[in-house]
Amino acid sequence: MALSPFHLAIPVYDLATARNFYGQIFGLSEGRSSTQWVDFDFYGHQLVIHEHPKTTTQEHAHTNPVDGHDVPVPHFGIVLSWNEWEDLAERLKGFNTQFVIEPYIRFKGQVGEQATMFLLDPCGNALEFKAFKDMGQLFAK
Known part of the structure; x- marks a missing residue:
């Protein structure tokens, strides 16, 4: 059975730093983007980082x-x-x-x-x- 790509959107409170992390540290290719979100090719899947205030799970x-x-x-x-x-x-x-x-x-x-x-x-x-x-x-x- 072939796997279908998943789509996952996650919150990030510092878009520029998160963009650098996923792009430079992991070497992921960037897709579409705006001033508030960025798409990445996450090993054939679509990972989107969305600017969002810090969440409880990000803090603790x-x-x-x-x-x-x-x-x-x-x-x-x-x-x-x-x-x-x-x-x-x-x-x-x-x-x-x-x-x-x-x-x-x-x-x-x-x-x-x-x-x-x-x-x-x-x-x-x-x-x-x-x-x-x-x-x-x-x-x-």
């Missing part, structure tokens, strides 16, 4: 425990190939990114073993990037 992220780590909620991200994930982790480290959860292997040796990392954009939106050596484990129980 809630967390839930997963595999011994406090995972920020809400968050969004993408499942990459293993090599893409490793390359992104190195790219982010090269930009001295402060991670909420450093890149590591979660559920090691268990069903659903995955590489994961969490970080915040400059406006406090939480992102997760993950990869599976076996994509068949994506929805495994």
